Amino acid sequence: IKAIIAVASSTCPGVAQAIETAGKIGSVIGTGYCSPNTARSYLKSGAFGFTVLWDxxxxxxxxxxxxxxxxxxxxxxxxxxxxxxxxxxxxxxxxxxxxxxxxxxxxxxxxxxxxx
Structure with missing residues (x-):
């Protein structure tokens, strides 16, 4: 697995935490549809490369x-x-x-x- 996409804002934390817990930061990238406040710590940890959302x-x-x-x-x-x-x-x-x-x-x- 090279990437995991969280398809709902409520799944972003689970995807990011799974990447962090498995020690896969840098080898598996997470992304998804979530607000910046939800994604902030995961973007900074490297568990998420980016997130998208409507403006x-x-x-x-x-x-x-x-x-x-x-x-x-x-x-x-x-x-x-x-x-x-x-x-x-x-x-x-x-x-x-x-x-x-x-x-x-x-x-x-x-x-x-x-x-x-």
Whole structure:
């Protein structure tokens, strides 16, 4: 095993602790979907190489904008420029998916810039 992915925020601590307890830091990398506060100690220990999560501020802008579009009876475009977002949100009409864009990535080098 070279890597373990925690597919839910509640599984991140277990994955990281298993890597630490087994003495596999450096030979097995952990990653997953979890908040910086949950992942901080595991990123710093080396049990996790990085974690990803949606950007909550950007998601807030997208959610409010999308709700207003729906209330006003407006449809989404393939590419939507939204005030407050760094990049346009894309919409896949065939799948009905409005996509915010790239996730926030937390590493040992940037995790202390976040507190949630």
């Amino acid at each position: 909550p501020e950007q998601l807030g802008y997208l959610t409010v904008w999308a709700g207003k579009q729906l209330i006003d009876g407006k449809s989404f475009e393939a590419e939507n420029k939204i005030a407050g977002l760094d990049k346009p949100a894309t919409y896949d009409a065939a799948k009905g998916i409005l996509l915010l864009g790239p996730p926030a990535v937390f590493t040992k080098d940037n995790v202390d810039k976040f507190n949630f």
